[in-house]
Amino acid sequence: MKSIDHPYFGHLEAPSADETEVIWEGAASLGSSKVEAWLWAGPDSGLDVGELDAFATHLAHLPALDTAARAAIRENLRQDRYFIDHHADELDDAEVIRRLTREANGEAISADAxxxxxxxxxxxxxxxxGEAKARIVMDYTIDAETSDELLAVKMADDGTVASVDWES
Structure with missing residues (x-):
């Protein structure tokens, strides 16, 4: 089993089985909130110090990733409103949807709002x-208590957005 001691993540061990597993769980700060973070690795990951350092830097500078993710979400929702309309119809009792509907003042809820x-x-x-496309995945929700539907913003290791996908 491969292992490493990393200044940010602590002691890490690569999975010994043929499956990809979570090898670290923690939280990162975003404003006054904490966001759950999971580090996944495969049995052949090698636990590369450079990549782990890059992940640690991304977590330490989470507002920059959040800004990029929100820009991609906004553009995605401007091009296809179905995620907004679905939530407005299905979660009309949720406080956040009621507030957004009030603020829209008779219009459709905007992608920006x-x-x-x-x-x-x-x-x-x-x-x-061997995986180069989506190294970082940020899962966003409108209301975690009433919906398990997410927009997963998938990013390359440099923070460039690769895709925005509707998941549940």
Whole structure:
């Protein structure tokens, strides 16, 4: 089993099985909130110090990732309103939807307002050999208590957004 001691993540051990597993759980600060963070690794990940350092830097500077993720969410919702409309119809009793509806003043809830009301609930850091596309996944929700539906913003290790996907 491969292991490493990292200044940010502490003692890490790569999974010995043939499966990808969470090898670290923690939280990162975003304003006054904490966002759950998971570090995933595969058995052949090698536990690269440079990549772990980059992940630690991203977590320490989470507002920059959040800004990029929200810009991608906003653009996605401007192009396709279905996620907004679905939540407005299905969660019309949720306080956040009632507030957004009131603020829309008879108009449709805007992509800007909806994006601003969303919040990240989890960050996945993917330390996988041979995987170059989505190293960081930030999961956003409009209301975690009433909906398990997320927009997963998938980013390359440099913070560039690769995709925004509706997941549950």
């Amino acid at each position: 909806f994006t601003a009301a969303m919040h990240p609930v989890r960050i996945g850091l993917w330390h996988l050999t």
